[in-house]
Amino acid sequence: MKIMVNGKDVEVSCRTAFEVRNQIGNKTDVVILNGFQIEEDSNISENDILTIIAKGIMPKEEELESMMMARHSPNVYKKLKKGKVAIAGLGGLGSNIAIMLARIGVGQLLLVDFDIVEPSNLNRQSYSINHLGMQKTKALKKQIEEINPFIKVETRDIKVTEDNVVEIFYGYDIICEAFDKSKAKSILVNVALDKLTNAKIVAASGMAGYDSSNLIKTTNPINGLYVCGDLENEARIGRGLMSPRVQICAGHQANMVLRLLLGIEEV
Amino acid sequence: MKLNGSTVSLSMNQTLYDFLESQKFDITTIAVEHNGKIVPRISYKNVILKDEDTLEVVRFVGGG
Numbered sequence: 001m002k003i004m005v006n007g008k009d010v011e012v013s014c015r016t017a018f019e020v021r022n023q024i025g026n027k028t029d030v031v032i033l034n035g036f037q038i039e040e041d042s043n044i045s046e047n048d049i050l051t052i053i054a055k056g057i058m059p060k061e062e063e064l065e066s067m068m069m070a071r072h073s074p075n076v077y078k079k080l081k082k083g084k085v086a087i088a089g090l091g092g093l094g095s096n097i098a099i100m101l102a103r104i105g106v107g108q109l110l111l112v113d114f115d116i117v118e119p120s121n122l123n124r125q126s127y128s129i130n131h132l133g134m135q136k137t138k139a140l141k142k143q144i145e146e147i148n149p150f151i152k153v154e155t156r157d158i159k160v161t162e163d164n165v166v167e168i169f170y171g172y173d174i175i176c177e178a179f180d181k182s183k184a185k186s187i188l189v190n191v192a193l194d195k196l197t198n199a200k201i202v203a204a205s206g207m208a209g210y211d212s213s214n215l216i217k218t219t220n221p222i223n224g225l226y227v228c229g230d231l232e233n234e235a236r237i238g239r240g241l242m243s244p245r246v247q248i249c250a251g252h253q254a255n256m257v258l259r260l261l262l263g264i265e266e267v
Numbered sequence: 268m269k270l271n272g273s274t275v276s277l278s279m280n281q282t283l284y285d286f287l288e289s290q291k292f293d294i295t296t297i298a299v300e301h302n303g304k305i306v307p308r309i310s311y312k313n314v315i316l317k318d319e320d321t322l323e324v325v326r327f328v329g330g331g
Contacts, residue, residue, distance in 0.1 A: 089331060091331050092331055093331040094331070178331050179331055180329060180330060180331040181329055182293075182295075182296040182327045182328055182329040183295050183296055185296070185327040185331075186295060186296045186297060186298060186327050189298045189325075189327070190298050190305070190307065190308055193298060193305040194305050194307050203327070204330075204331055205325070205326065205327045205328050206328050206330065207330055207331075208329075208330040221271075221300075221323050221325050222298060222300040222305065222323050222325060223300065223303060223305075224305075225298065225325065227325060229328075231326070231328070232328065233328070233330070234328030234329045234330055235328075235329050235330035236329070241330050241331070246330075246331070
């Protein structure tokens, strides 16, 4: 029977996952069958995807990608690998969205921001002390390479304006609006909805402070536009941006991107 | 007319721009869909609203 083991098609005569493991590795290896790590032996059938990982040993590069993606359900990986997602703004939302999309294996990411990493970013953005002073695009690209080196990452150090939206974002399936300022959010969303009609936009509005997590939701108010957030809590004096709610909102955006890449348009 | 799912009253021959002003929307922080189509900001003054219209106004607040 033909199955896939660690990213390669192989012909096996084994009937169970553990029999395959015992042939190519040893009993302490982690066994993942069709995206799920199994503790007890299970029968296998034609076209199953099996990943067998020796603990603590650095795999060969060609095996690494299939091992990293082994926890995804079959066929999800291929769709995500083809995905092209742009992230506009690499602050609390954008930096965290980018890391999540890299972890799930979205094939191509465009990272857009004009700014550098500053100490005031560390309260909620995916940067560390050693990134201070670096362009956010470079600091984030470096992290992504260490998490998932199989992602194609492009960067643009540029301020997004009404006049360059089309040039920057043309060709991307999904644009994540992850800016801080409301006017910048509005400019990107308006131009993209009007001119980049093939792209879906996943934007954010309202995630400051420490109100209930459950007020943050994903909505689809306009055709082609998804908005995540509580729609009310703007950042202002006395109500700053804090990591938990910003990350909850980023999680909403990243999950909507994932759903769209899998062909699901409902929120 | 329908605004974000609720019924609202219009004045005669009101433009989209005047309506948004009267509803206290900040034009620089919104996106507007009129009868299922996005309206570019420069066209707000050219659109005359009618009772049978449907308007969706999305408001962006700062933070990210």
